[in-house]
Amino acid sequence: MPRRRKDDRITIRLSRDLLKRIEEEARIRNIPKSAVVKEAISSFFGLISTNQQLPSPLVLSDILRQIDELRREIEMLKAQRQAQLVKARELEPPKFQAPKPSFKPTISSSNELFEEFVKDNPWKDVLREKSRKPGKSTNGNL
Numbered sequence: 001m002p003r004r005r006k007d008d009r010i011t012i013r014l015s016r017d018l019l020k021r022i023e024e025e026a027r028i029r030n031i032p033k034s035a036v037v038k039e040a041i042s043s044f045f046g047l048i049s050t051n052q053q054l055p056s057p058l059v060l061s062d063i064l065r066q067i068d069e070l071r072r073e074i075e076m077l078k079a080q081r082q083a084q085l086v087k088a089r090e091l092e093p094p095k096f097q098a099p100k101p102s103f104k105p106t107i108s109s110s111n112e113l114f115e116e117f118v119k120d121n122p123w124k125d126v127l128r129e130k131s132r133k134p135g136k137s138t139n140g141n142l
């Protein structure tokens with residue numbers, strides 16, 4: 001197997017580094033890449049795959065600069081999306097809570113409650129007697 005030339009090793013190392021950077025950017029979903037960066041990346045890999053000479057260092061630096069710009073743009077879009085999510089949570093209506101009673105009962109004991117219940121009842125005497133002595137009645141008919 002022929003030994004690789006130093007230029008080939010540099011090309012492979014650069015292509016691996018660039019590929020890793022691109023894969024990192026591609027992991028982030030729903031964020032479109034600009035056409036310029038896509039074209040630059042495809043032309044760079046096209047040159048490598050056809051074993052042509054590497055682009056000049058100026059072209060490589062442009063590609064890397066564009067990738068860095070894309071990374072900054074992605075970070076900015078992430079921050080905007082996070083801000084939108086926070087704002088959406090703030091605007092979300094509060095979860096349902098059962099209404100709390102706004103009145104306080106004025107009757108504090110069961111005797112007062114019973115008196116309140118039977119005050120207008122014509123049978124209040126009989127009801128009072130029944131409530132005091134359960135099972136015993138003063139009147140045999142009841």
